[in-house]
Amino acid sequence: MVAASIITIGDELLIGQVIDSNSAWMAQELNKAGLTVKRRVAVGDNAPDIRKALDDESAVSEIILITGGLGPTADDITKPLLCEYFGGKMIVNQEALENVKHLFTQVFKRPVTEINLKQAEVPDNCTVILNGRGTAPGMWFERNDRVFVSMPGVPHEMKGMMTDGVIPKLKERFQLGDVYHRTVLTAGIGESAIAEMLTGFEQKLPNDIRLAYLPAYGMVRLRLTGIAKDERLHESLNRLFDELKQIVKTYLVTDEDEPLAKVILRLLEQNKGTLATAESCTGGYIAHQITQLPGASAVYKGGVVSYSDELKQMLLSVPSVTISEHGAVSEPTVIAMAKGAIEKLGSDYSIAVSGIMGPTGGTAEKPVGTVWMAVANNKEVVTHKLQLRFERKMNIEVTAMQALLLLRKLILQQQKA
């Protein structure tokens, strides 16, 4: 297997101002192309650390992908540093220059400045990778059978460049292998309990196939991975995967590597059911999980973020006496919300949640982390209570996932009935 290292450059990564989502996306794409990512390294905007990272990573990997530090401002030192590292000199690249001018006159509709034009300068010993979405060109260097590619850190610019330029060129340049993954998502069972179920299965796995456990929001993802350019490996991995699914079948949510919301969308489509959401404590996060997926509009009618008691009454017809007697965070309230959503939003199914996400707002009787949820259709309402013990953000995320799981259960039960 050809190995790659990813180097991300930027002080913002080392002070934690920015979460590095680029590396994860790059790793996925490199994997699909048949490369293993061996290491990911983040270093600051300073020359000795960048040079050391280039030295170190080229000692372990054939391909070194670099992002960041290509902006037009003084803190962006990657380009001159690479020029010096590979012993080149800066020249204006005509194609990159046309691109800068085109972007400013046609797309941004702003005047081009000196500083922008400087973006078209590149070391004379690199091959330029065109950036269709921004002014900083990518740069491809080769030395001692190692390939170094420098790209901007702006995610959508990097992504365009990887897809259109870098991945195709890597496939031409190297004899790439094949990384094969299959994934199941399970719910309702802990990591260690599932591991006990799988002890025998794990022991008989061949050396070239690995099993990984990935816990996520009260669910566990199981991933089988094989690495080889070999049809037989695919076949034996598929056979093992079927066996794995069989062992965990009581807890199986999906056998694709996909978000839970996608499972729900597909189930709704299959059942020709529409969905509405009535969110209090998750504040739109469930709706966002669904609507960030392409095609959500086919089954998702919409939702209400009824953050105040007033709106629970006005938009969802929750009786004021229900709230005053039982409180906004209670089983009767989420039942009324779920029924109200179906009635007022005209959907087949609904999800309703109400809870206390923290850090404040808890009482002795209902401490922070108390959540009530209900899912409904015109025949049935099912409720569930959670007592969470995370921080606000995580409480919101876990609640959303558990509510989607509860809806899945209801749909599946009714499918059988």
Added chain:
Amino acid sequence: MVAASIITIGDELLIGQVIDSNSAWMAQELNKAGLTVKRRVAVGDNAPDIRKALDDESAVSEIILITGGLGPTADDITKPLLCEYFGGKMIVNQEALENVKHLFTQVFKRPVTEINLKQAEVPDNCTVILNGRGTAPGMWFERNDRVFVSMPGVPHEMKGMMTDGVIPKLKERFQLGDVYHRTVLTAGIGESAIAEMLTGFEQKLPNDIRLAYLPAYGMVRLRLTGIAKDERLHESLNRLFDELKQIVKTYLVTDEDEPLAKVILRLLEQNKGTLATAESCTGGYIAHQITQLPGASAVYKGGVVSYSDELKQMLLSVPSVTISEHGAVSEPTVIAMAKGAIEKLGSDYSIAVSGIMGPTGGTAEKPVGTVWMAVANNKEVVTHKLQLRFERKMNIEVTAMQALLLLRKLILQQQKA
């Protein structure tokens, strides 16, 4: 300055299945405690790569923080590897054992299994850092004046352990310096244009203070950083920061390192105004941006995700003729949505958005990326059109930020009037 390296362990990081948000959080906390993070490295679940990372990082940093690979399953190899690396042998730690039993009987309310009890085993040459939120104990090793701390990769377990155990112990053990940051967020000006405004300012910066440009969703964050345990540095950085704010004042959104939604919450609080949202294409993401912040309920009444035309009419009283004549993505529709939100949800201010986020759904007249937005109060409605060219997720995020910026403008204008 004492330097730290962060090593994250897990194949899932190298195949891109998981975005590493732990490192960013850890870097922030280490910074606050007066440490510089020198490098962040991610390696897979394999012994030679983990050993190499331990060797390499201890050559450049005094403190090596390690997360991941501590689960109870066979793919989690960090603990035995560290035991061997530091030449210890495994023993049962009584405190960790009590913790495992307590968690299972009192919190998870599930029977304890053999595999869970194994979590209480640790190398005999480490100091245990208690994990209040999970079964895997943290481990603190020392060798050659280097400190190595191993923590689980589960974010809320790691966070609890860092806050309660690791950071206080590091402060005891090392003479920590002081990293001082100040940040402004600007909007309405590009990175290169702002860099030209700041050329003179950058040239006169002293050597121990740095300026960084961080573009984010059509805005630019500017960060001044100084590193020293020195009151005078704080003073001179503060003076420079005031100067910086003065130069960019036309574009300044906030002089705190905080999300845009927090700026909006504060503005609303100051003006005693309440907010409602009416989202189509952003599908709850604006509501989520607001409600993920503690205290949102003080000013946020709630919102509607009117994903279908039907709900735009039912929940927001958008006239059906407006949609049939101009389309759901049009200026008249978002005006009606914004007015409807104020009326039906009873708020002082409202935000309304409708657009085509892709990848499909565009037409020649309204291509993917066309977005209309409106913000309103009872006196005024202001609209804005975007033509975005990102993928779906980024289109949603940029739209949300631009809508919040538009609301900010309206509130500020009315404050003046």
